[in-house]
Amino acid sequence: MILLCGEASDSPLSSVHSLVESIGIPYIFMSGADAAEASITFELNHGRPTGILGCGGRSYALEAIGGVYLRVGNDILWENGQSAAFYDTFFEWCQIADSRVVTRPTSAASNSSKPYQAQLIQAQGLSVPDTIVSNDVDQILAFRTLHRRIVYKSMSATRSIVRLVGDEDLRRLHRVSWCPTQFQQFVEGVNVRVHVVGDKPIATAIHTDAVDYRYPSPSDRLSLTEVRLPDDLETKCLQLASALNLPFAGIDLKVTPAGRVYCFEVNPSPAFTYYERQTGQPIARALIDYLSGDCHNVAHG
Template identity: 25%
Template structure:
C-alpha cells in the first residue's frame, strides 16, 4: 500500500493517483496537517520495529502495510484547541511533527522524497557546489549581506538577484497563506543599496539563454522540456515563470546530452533523492548552465506541454516498491 502525503488540493498528486488507479495499486491519501485534531496516530516500538496505525475519519492505515511514501505538498501538523495559548499550540504542533516523521522515517520503505532530504537539497548554495562536483556547469555566484561587495560583483559583469528560499505570504489576519513567487531579475550596480545588509542575498552572473530547460528526474528516468519565452530579452522579465499561462511561452520535448544525464543522476545520488525538478539555461554555445533543482517541484505543466509520461513514471516507481514490499512480506510469512 502506498501512503501519499499531501494537502487536499494538489493537482500533481491527482495525476499520479489516476495512473496508480490503472495498475490497481492501493493508495491512501493523508495530510499530516490533520494532526492532531483530525488524525490519530498510535505507534508502538517493540521487537525492534514500529507497529501501529494512522486513523482519520474515513481511513485507517496499518503501518506494517506501507510499502512506499510519496511526499508531495503536505501541510505541517497544526495543533490548537479553544483556550490554548499560541506558544503551546506551536509546541504541540512541533511534537506532532517529530513523532509523526520520526516513526515514518523508521519504516523500511521507499520515500519519494523524504522531507528532511528535501530540506537539505533545497539549500541553494549547497545545490551549486554539488552540481559542480557532479560535472554540471554553474554560473559564478555571490551570497552576501555586504552592499559594497554586492555592488562590486554586479559591476564586474551583468548579474541577477535570486531568492535563496521561497517567500511565505501572510494573509490579512497574519495566518500563513500561499507562497509568493519572486522572479529572478537583473540588477545593475546603481540599484544595489543598503537593503542588501538586511539579509543574505544571492547574486549570480546573468546567462543569456537561447532557451531554457525544465528537466524532471524520476528515479533513473529523465524527461526534459525546452522552454521558449521572452526571458532574457531586452526590457523583458528575466524569468520564464513570468510568462506561464500566456501565449508567449512554449514547451517542447528535448534530448538530454550524456554529460547532463550523468550529472543529474550523480546529483540525485549525492542528496539521496529519487525525484528532482532541474532548471537549466542553454547559452549561445549550447552549454547547459545549472540554475537550481527543486526536490519537490511541479511537473504537471511539463507533461501537459510535451506529452511526456511523467506521472506514469512516478506511479511505476511507487508500484514497483509496492510489489517488492509484498514479495518481501510473503517471504517472511507476514
C-alpha cells in the first residue's frame, strides 16, 4: 500500500494519484483536511516502528504502508491546531519508518542552504559554479569583473528567479549591506535536469536562451528533449542522490560548449510534471515503481 500525502491541487501528487488509481495499486490519500482529523500512534518493537494511522474514518497498520509520497513541508509544523500536532508525530514516523519514503524530512534539509549543499555536491566529484555570499559591494563588483556575467539567486529552499546582474542591479547594489546575497558566475551551455528515482536516472536537456528556463520570455527559445547521460556522469548523479539520502531527486546540471559539467543544486522534492508533460518521459511511473517496491534502489528510502 502507498500513502500519498498532500493536496490534490499539487501537480506532482495529482499525477502520481491518477496513475496509481489507473494501475490499481492500493493507496491512501491524505490531504491537509484529512490530517486535521487524522491520528497516528507508533512504538518501537525490536527496533521497528509499529502502530496505527487513522485517516478518513479508517485505520491502517503502519507496517502495511510500503511507500510514502510526502508532498507536505516541515513548515506546516508552524501552524496551530490539531493538524500541526498530528504532523509532528507523523514526520517522526516518516523519519524512521521501514517504508520507502519520498522524501524523509531530514533528507530534504540540505536544500535549505545552497552553499552548504554545494559542498556536498563537490564531495561527490561534480563541479559547482564559482559562488560568493556577500554584503560587501566592492567584493561583489570584483567578482563581477572576474566573471563578467554573474547571477543572483536564493540561498535557501525558497524558490526564486535566477537573474543576471544588470545596470539597474548595480544602482541598488548598496542594499546588500543589510542582506547578504548569493552571487554566482553565469555558465553558458545546455541545462540538463536529471530526475533520479531509486537507481534510475531520467535526464532532460533544456535548450533555451533564457537565463532561468522556468521563467522564459515570449521571445526566448525553449525546447526540452530526452537525453542519455554519459556513463560516468550518470554514476555521479546516482552517487550524489545516494549520498544525500534522496531516493527521488531533481539534479540541475549545465553542460558548457567545451563539455564541462556544472551542478547547481539538488531538489529533494522535484516538481517533475513540467518535464514529463514536455517530453513524455515516464517519471511518475518510475516513482510509483519505487514506492511500490517494483524497482531496485541505491539511495536509502
